[in-house]
Amino acid sequence: xxxxxxxxxxxxxxxxxxxxxxxxxxxxxxxxxxxxxxxxxxxxxxxxxxxxxxxxxxxxxxxxxxxxxxxxxxxxxxxxxxx
Numbered sequence: 882x883x884x885x886x887x888x889x890x891x892x893x894x895x896x897x898x899x900x901x902x903x904x905x906x907x908x909x910x911x912x913x914x915x916x917x918x919x920x921x922x923x924x925x926x927x928x929x930x931x932x933x934x935x936x937x938x939x940x941x942x943x944x945x946x947x948x949x950x951x952x953x954x955x956x957x958x959x960x961x962x963x964x
Contacts, residue, residue, distance in 0.1 A: 882932075887964070889929040892916050894938065894953055894961040903942055903950035906930065933957065 882890075896912040897904060904912075910926045930951070933939050938957030941949045953961070 886925070886929065886932075888917070889913060889921060889925055890932060891961065891964045893926075893929050893933060894957055894964070897939070897951065897953035898958060898961060900952070903952050905944075905948060905950055909951060936960065 892913045893909065896909060896916060906926075909930070910921065910923070913926060913929075914921045930939075934941070936956070938954065938960050939951050940954045941951050944950050
């Protein structure tokens with residue numbers, strides 16, 4: 882994992898930590914770009930999201946429109962404090 886990937890992962894966790902409740906992938910992607918102040922490709926975003934999910938730092942729920950909604954969980958908050 883390179884520095885850019887680590888930066889995106891940390892920013893993803895920070896973005897979800899700042900929000901209450903569930904958040905769509907589109908909104909999370911936008912929040913990361915705003916926080917970083919630069920473009921984040923869809924591939925970079927999806928890779929970071931999948932990594933966080935594989936580490937079980939996030940909780941997801943399928944919406945009525947069949948899209949995934951995400952939120953950070955306790956493990957994710959602990960990981961964020963260590964990043």
